Amino acid sequence: MNNKKPKNVFKDGAISSEFIANSIAKHQSKTSIGAHNIFLGQVRADIIDDKTVLDIEYTAYEDMANAKFHDIREAAFSKFDLTCMHIYHSLGKVNTGEICMFVFVSSPRRKEVFKAIEFIVEEIKANVPVFGKEIFEDKTHQWKVNT
Amino acid sequence: MRLTIKYFGLLAEVTQCSEEQFEFSGMLISELLETIYLKHPKLKEKDFQVAQNQIIVTNETEISGRDIALLPPFSGG
Numbered sequence: 001m002n003n004k005k006p007k008n009v010f011k012d013g014a015i016s017s018e019f020i021a022n023s024i025a026k027h028q029s030k031t032s033i034g035a036h037n038i039f040l041g042q043v044r045a046d047i048i049d050d051k052t053v054l055d056i057e058y059t060a061y062e063d064m065a066n067a068k069f070h071d072i073r074e075a076a077f078s079k080f081d082l083t084c085m086h087i088y089h090s091l092g093k094v095n096t097g098e099i100c101m102f103v104f105v106s107s108p109r110r111k112e113v114f115k116a117i118e119f120i121v122e123e124i125k126a127n128v129p130v131f132g133k134e135i136f137e138d139k140t141h142q143w144k145v146n147t
Numbered sequence: 148m149r150l151t152i153k154y155f156g157l158l159a160e161v162t163q164c165s166e167e168q169f170e171f172s173g174m175l176i177s178e179l180l181e182t183i184y185l186k187h188p189k190l191k192e193k194d195f196q197v198a199q200n201q202i203i204v205t206n207e208t209e210i211s212g213r214d215i216a217l218l219p220p221f222s223g224g
Contacts, residue, residue: 041224060223061155061216064201089223101224121224129198129216130223131156143157144222 006070010062010091014098015040023086023104033083033106037113039121041101043094051136055095056144061129062091072123080116082107087120089130100132148172152183153216158195162187177206179215195219 020040027033046053069087076085083106090100101124105116125146132144153166171182176197184191196203198216 058223059156061153061198061201061218064198064216065223067201125221125224127221128223129155129218129221131219132222133156143219145220146222146224 006066008062009066009069009087009089010060011088012090013092014090014094014100015088015102017099019088020099020102020104023102027084027106030083030106032108034108035110035113036104036106037110037117038105039101039103039117040099041121043096043098043100045096046134048134048136048142051138051140053096053134054137055093055135056100057093057133057135058089058091058100059131059133060089060091065089065128065130068128069124072120072127075123076105076116076120079119080105080107080112081109082112082116085116085120087124089124089128148212150179150210150212150215152179153214155216156219158190158193158217158219161189161193171210174209175206176204176208176210176215179210180206183217190217193219 043056073085086104088102094100103120105113107113133141134144135141148171150169150171151166154162159165169182171179196218198218200214
């Protein structure tokens with residue numbers, strides 16, 4: 001563990017495929033890496049009581065969330081043999097079909113990244129105070145709950 | 148003491164504010180919640196956790212007076 005200040009994990013709006021592609025490209029200079037693994041959370045057009053979700057508006061308790069992301073990061077580095085790790089989460093509006101979370105882990109070996117990505121994503125879902133408001137076509141809404 | 152309580156997501160909708168102050172003389176989170184319920188009885192029906200100084204606490208935790216937030220179920224990712 002170190003005392004580094006938590007990074008800001010949040011990005012305004014959807015995470016673009018260009019951003020994701022650039023992140024991958026940036027790792028080509030790190031030649032000790034032999035395996036990457038990526039998790040992308042995508043906003044699903046759930047149908048609830050005959051109404052279809054159009055987009056999700058994300059809000060968060062940002063200070064606590066960034067501190068939690070930091071803890072998860074530190075825990076993942078201590079549990080798995082990782083070269084690097086990046087986590088991004090959207091705030092604000094993300095349309096169905098767009099990406100709202102991007103987790104990217106890299107290691108010399110594949111087995112580590114398979115285990116690490118599941119650990120990180122499950123920890124985020126359970127412990128990070130982010131709140132998704134699902135907006136329907138008729139502008140009504142409901143608050144999403146992770147299952 | 149004067150405490151600032153933050154509300155998020157669904158809870159901010161119920162209270163119609165993202166934070167507010169309470170004058171409070173008790174010791175425990177459970178006592179603080181009773182004070183909040185007097186103003187916002189509908190919160191009683193809602194599922195939430197309480198964070199103090201950005202750490203999830205229980206009803207029996209003593210209030211240290213900083214950064215108290217009511218957090219509805221998480222739905223990140």
